[in-house]
Amino acid sequence: MKKYLYLMRVHHYIKNILIFMPLIFSGNLTDRRKFTATLLGMIAFSLVTSAVYIINDIRDAEKDRMHPTKKNRPIASGAVTPFHAVVLMVFILIAAVVLLVVSDATAGSYALVILYLFINVAYSMGCPAFRCDNSCFRIFAARAFRCGPDRDGSV
Numbered sequence: 726m727k728k729y730l731y732l733m734r735v736h737h738y739i740k741n742i743l744i745f746m747p748l749i750f751s752g753n754l755t756d757r758r759k760f761t762a763t764l765l766g767m768i769a770f771s772l773v774t775s776a777v778y779i780i781n782d783i784r785d786a787e788k789d790r791m792h793p794t795k796k797n798r799p800i801a802s803g804a805v806t807p808f809h810a811v812v813l814m815v816f817i818l819i820a821a822v823v824l825l826v827v828s829d830a831t832a833g834s835y836a837l838v839i840l841y842l843f844i845n846v847a848y849s850m851g852c853p854a855f856r857c858d859n860s861c862f863r864i865f866a867a868r869a870f871r872c873g874p875d876r877d878g879s880v
Contacts, residue, residue, distance in 0.1 A: 729813060732782065732799040733775035741767050741774070765828035772821040773838050777845040779814045783807050784849055 744767045745754075753759045782789070782800045789801035799805035805813075825834060 728799045728804045732779060732805055732810060732813070733772075733817065734778045735771075735775070737774065737778075738771040741771050744770065762828045762830070765824045766830060766834060769821040769824035769828070769830075770838060770841070772817045772824070773842055776814045776818050776821075777842065777849065779810050780846055781849045783810055 745763055748754050748756075748759055748763050782798055785795075786800045786807070789795035789798055792801075795801060800807060800810055821838070825838065828834075
């Protein structure tokens with residue numbers, strides 16, 4: 726189990742706490758509906774980031790085997806097969822979609838998650854023009870998951 730959690734880079738999920746910033750600064754942290762939508766959105770976004778890590782690890786496994794520290798990653802080390810990694814990726818992407826549906830996510834939320842996935846997969850596949858700072862996505866995700874102003878624009 727530990728090897729799969731490492732493959733998913735769960736230890737990087739803390740970065741997605743940025744999604745809560747508009748909720749905090751708008752004074753809506755105690756709004757149960759907004760807090761729940763934001764939490765579910767953050768988990769969904771985190772799962773999508775895990776899928777990107779898995780794609781990248783599968784693609785870079787050969788190079789990673791030659792690297793002094795990356796050789797210990799689950800796929801590069803052989804602890805997780807690429808097949809099992811793909812199966813995990815499919816399950817976590819399905820879980821992310823379910824969380825977005827349950828959270829009553831906006832169309833913007835879905836678009837943001839799809840855009841994040843597209844840009845990062847394109848970059849992983851060798852398109853450097855698609856490289857971007859992922860913290861930008863976390864900030865936009867914060868708004869898309871309705872944690873700040875309501876859909877009508879009011880706070």
